[in-house]
Amino acid sequence: MNKQTLIKTHTRIKPFIHNTPVLTSELLNEAAGCNLYFKCENFQKMGAFKMRGATNAILSLSEEERQRGVVTHSSGNFAQAVSLAAQNLGIKAYIVMPENAPQVKKNAVRTYGGDIIECESTLKAREETANKIKAEKGASFLHPSNQDEVIYGNSTAAIELLEEQLNLDFILAPVGGGGLLAGTALATHLFSNNCKTIGAEPMAVDDAYRSLVSGQIETNKTTLTIADGLRTNLGNRNFPIIKQHVEKIIRVEENEIINAMQLIWERMKIIIEPSSAVPLAAVLKHKEEFKNKNVGIILSGGNVDVTKLPF
Known part of the structure; x- marks a missing residue:
């Protein structure tokens, strides 16, 4: 896998996607103790990075x-x-x-x-x-997350983020099926200087965390998380990329996800779905690790049923 493949991918899909905005919030920077850069895939066509x-x-x-x-x-x-x-x-x-x-x-x-x-x-x-x-x-x-072409397409969100913010120390993405995290990790590995990729996952469905620990694909017994986009499992195409290029995976509790989601809705005035809030929840949980750093966050999507909000 080389840089050229991802550049070609980006060029190929550009006419059909939005180059979504990167937003910041002074209030959230203060709350997190670091500089946050949100890549807003909730503004993507059909409302998500997919x-x-x-x-x-x-x-x-x-x-x-x-x-x-x-x-x-x-x-x-x-x-x-x-x-x-x-x-x-x-x-x-x-x-x-x-x-x-x-x-x-x-x-x-x-x-x-x-x-x-x-x-x-x-x-x-x-x-x-x-x-x-x-x-x-x-x-x-077409597989939602475990197919090379899908992973390469997903990588373009992080490529665009790095084009705007060259000096990121970390990029965080949520992990469910693994297609976004693998794509983000590839882009970060190939297009940044020393940026690290970190995954964020609900504690209730922590198969990716356990997979990194055991070195093989683990599954979940339950799907009881509000982050409905993250209830799926890793696959044999994306797991090797995650194993090689993802620094670690941080797990967060349900109340931490809801809190982070509410913060983004209230402070940034944008609609995100619960899965998108998981990376911010991870940063808020581990403030020491991210203190004064430049942190990119992929807000994966905004397709949420507004009649069933958790707050």
Whole structure:
């Protein structure tokens, strides 16, 4: 993996994504005791960083493959990202969603032109349904986090952040499926001088933390976290990158996530989803480590049901 591959990726997807703003807050700097730079992927098209990976994955397909469409299984942001990216490029997107996925998310997928196929709400059912469509339609399967093209697309958020803020000491990203953290770590490794990548994860679903400790992919017994975007597991494509280039993973409690989310809503006047608040919660929990440092934070998305806020 070299710098050139990621530069090519960035150039390829630029016409289809927003170069999202980097925002700062004096109040939050004071609260954290360091200089925070928030890369606002909540302002990305469809409201999350996943637009980057989905767009790159589709653009990486041959003309023939594009004709046959793409398929993914997702109940959230990746479903929306694939639908919109496919619509932008004039190709068919089959989206396998669990029947209990929130109506608001199904509506968004339909708005972006995705063709929803519902299934039981188990991973097995999702995978089987996606495989069936792949076999029937010849559609290319896109994985939300464990696919090289998706990881490379995700890396472009950190590339843009580093273009604006060269002197960062750390970049923090939340970790669920691992696609964003792996992409962030690659970009930081290749485009910064001495910046370190740190992952942030809810204590309730700390599989990535345990995976780094044990050196193999661990799973969770429960998915009981408010950070609904971080309930998934690492994969065999992103874990080796995380193992090699991520300094460590900091775990935070549910109340710390809610507190950080509320701080961003109130102080910065922007909408973020709970998963996005996890890195700020990590910085606030370990102030000594980040004291007076320049810290980049990837705010991963802003797709939140505003009728069900935790504060």
